[in-house]
Amino acid sequence: MLTLATIKHINELQQKKHRAAAHEFIVEGLKGVQEALENEAEVLLVVMDGNIRDEADMQALIKLAGEHEAQVEFCGRKDIGQIKTTDTFPGVLAIVSSPDIGLDQISFGPIVALDGIKDPGNLGTIIRTADWFGIQNILLAEDTVDPYNPKVVRSTMGSMFRTSIFESNSLETSLATLKEKYGYRVVSLEMKGEPLPQKLLKNLEENVIFLFGSESHGVRPGLEKLIDVRYTIPGRGQAESLNVAVAAAIVMSRV
Amino acid sequence: MLTLATIKHINELQQKKHRAAAHEFIVEGLKGVQEALENEAEVLLVVMDGNIRDEADMQALIKLAGEHEAQVEFCGRKDIGQIKTTDTFPGVLAIVSSPDIGLDQISFGPIVALDGIKDPGNLGTIIRTADWFGIQNILLAEDTVDPYNPKVVRSTMGSMFRTSIFESNSLETSLATLKEKYGYRVVSLEMKGEPLPQKLLKNLEENVIFLFGSESHGVRPGLEKLIDVRYTIPGRGQAESLNVAVAAAIVMSRV
Numbered sequence: 001m002l003t004l005a006t007i008k009h010i011n012e013l014q015q016k017k018h019r020a021a022a023h024e025f026i027v028e029g030l031k032g033v034q035e036a037l038e039n040e041a042e043v044l045l046v047v048m049d050g051n052i053r054d055e056a057d058m059q060a061l062i063k064l065a066g067e068h069e070a071q072v073e074f075c076g077r078k079d080i081g082q083i084k085t086t087d088t089f090p091g092v093l094a095i096v097s098s099p100d101i102g103l104d105q106i107s108f109g110p111i112v113a114l115d116g117i118k119d120p121g122n123l124g125t126i127i128r129t130a131d132w133f134g135i136q137n138i139l140l141a142e143d144t145v146d147p148y149n150p151k152v153v154r155s156t157m158g159s160m161f162r163t164s165i166f167e168s169n170s171l172e173t174s175l176a177t178l179k180e181k182y183g184y185r186v187v188s189l190e191m192k193g194e195p196l197p198q199k200l201l202k203n204l205e206e207n208v209i210f211l212f213g214s215e216s217h218g219v220r221p222g223l224e225k226l227i228d229v230r231y232t233i234p235g236r237g238q239a240e241s242l243n244v245a246v247a248a249a250i251v252m253s254r255v
Numbered sequence: 256m257l258t259l260a261t262i263k264h265i266n267e268l269q270q271k272k273h274r275a276a277a278h279e280f281i282v283e284g285l286k287g288v289q290e291a292l293e294n295e296a297e298v299l300l301v302v303m304d305g306n307i308r309d310e311a312d313m314q315a316l317i318k319l320a321g322e323h324e325a326q327v328e329f330c331g332r333k334d335i336g337q338i339k340t341t342d343t344f345p346g347v348l349a350i351v352s353s354p355d356i357g358l359d360q361i362s363f364g365p366i367v368a369l370d371g372i373k374d375p376g377n378l379g380t381i382i383r384t385a386d387w388f389g390i391q392n393i394l395l396a397e398d399t400v401d402p403y404n405p406k407v408v409r410s411t412m413g414s415m416f417r418t419s420i421f422e423s424n425s426l427e428t429s430l431a432t433l434k435e436k437y438g439y440r441v442v443s444l445e446m447k448g449e450p451l452p453q454k455l456l457k458n459l460e461e462n463v464i465f466l467f468g469s470e471s472h473g474v475r476p477g478l479e480k481l482i483d484v485r486y487t488i489p490g491r492g493q494a495e496s497l498n499v500a501v502a503a504a505i506v507m508s509r510v
Binding site: 121125128129130131132133134135155157158159162198204233235236237238239240241242243245246249250253 | 376380383384385386387388389390410412413414417453459488490491492493494495496497498500501504505508
């Protein structure tokens with residue numbers, strides 16, 4: 001049984017201001033909750049549809065939650081009707097604590113920095129792609145879509161629990177700090193740059209920041225002075241640009 | 256002034272069955288309508304918000320429509336309230352005739368074949384990326400999302416007017432025909448294949464089909480026997496898979 005207070009709290013976490021205040025967010029669906037537990041995210045509560053608790057994958061999830069000392073609550077039809085989710089109730093969800101990671105906790109090696117990405121699907125896809133190519137660090141500008149937005153969380157397909165997401169208050173200051181203190185180079189993708197080489201790094205420990213601008217406006221002017229190299233993905237057709245998640249993926253595939 | 260019949264027709268074109276029956280679809284927004292006209296799509300009617308007709312870019316669009324002998328109708332607030340669009344009324348839209356392209360009209364060279372892609376954003380992004388890399392031919396399986404769905408049209412960013420989209424009734428038959436009659440090779444992207452090489456084609460006239468399966472189920476079993484080479488995008492992290500539009504983009508970037 002869920003208390004009304006819990007249902008209210010889950011519903012509030014649909015909104016960014018409540019997520020920021022509570023330092024918590026919602027992970028929807030079996031796969032996401034499983035990944036959160038397996039990757040040692042701080043899972044505060046698992047909420048499961050009581051009608052499917054006997055299904056094999058739900059039983060496995062209950063066991064996994066037990067191993068990680070995460071509390072599981074079951075809910076009925078009436079509760080489900082009151083819980084707000086992105087689509088229909090996905091059978092199971094979890095309240096997870098959002099880590100507050102500072103630049104000083106960076107593990108070094110390549111960083112994907114995003115300036116003003118607004119589309120949740122694009123951000124989620126970039127995080128998922130970074131995880132695929134073994135890039136650990138994601139640095140988000142102050143006006144990027146909230147990474148704990150349910151649509152972002154869903155489209156990362158669990159990869160957000162395996163990457164470190166740094167939310168910057170000023171991307172300009174963060175980039176300058178990383179350059180000065182840790183000798184990072186900043187590589188950006190733009191319409192007019194050198195052709196993107198086949199291989200971008202000598203090794204995966206190199207301190208390079210790959211900077212991608214917003215879907216519509218590219219990188220903001222204030223960052224220009226911090227960029228060391230500008231690359232372009234050579235095209236042959238007449239399309240004006242590539243989707244930012246696609247462009248980022250092509251760059252990451254050459255790391 | 257729009258007639259009620261025109262408004263009804265525009266609204267019906269939100270639905271796949273009506274699009275298929277009329278062989279028409281809706282393009283929303285300035286950029287899309289402009290691209291449709293410039294790329295010689297058959298634009299049947301341009302519908303513009305009368306309140307913004309004096310803006311410079313709308314004036315330019317009216318001139319462009321005139322050059323292409325496309326009719327322009329202006330609508331008022333009341334009409335706009337009755338017209339169904341993906342989001343709020345985008346200022347301008349057009350009714351465009353959907354071409355019926357057969358395999359015999361193929362221009363040869365590489366083809367991107369998609370099996371069961373369900374997400375409109377993914378399909379639109381793949382078409383846009385193909386256009387960027389100069390790949391002219393898109394072949395869609397029978398259960399792929401409708402390419403004339405407004406969300407697909409919007410996310411192609413005009414690229415759908417520069418590519419040839421073949422809607423197959425049976426992808427299996429179409430692939431077999433292309434192999435037998437035109438000597439195409441079928442290359443697929445799978446979880447367990449050879450590592451994707453840096454360069455996939457000797458030249459852009461090579462008859463190769465790049466086959467991508469659905470977001471969740473991959474390529475259907477019936478197609479297996481038609482595949483000549485299987486590639487995998489090597490990853491280093493723990494993500495289970497890449498988004499299909501991302502995977503397709505990485506392959507196309509090596510064509």
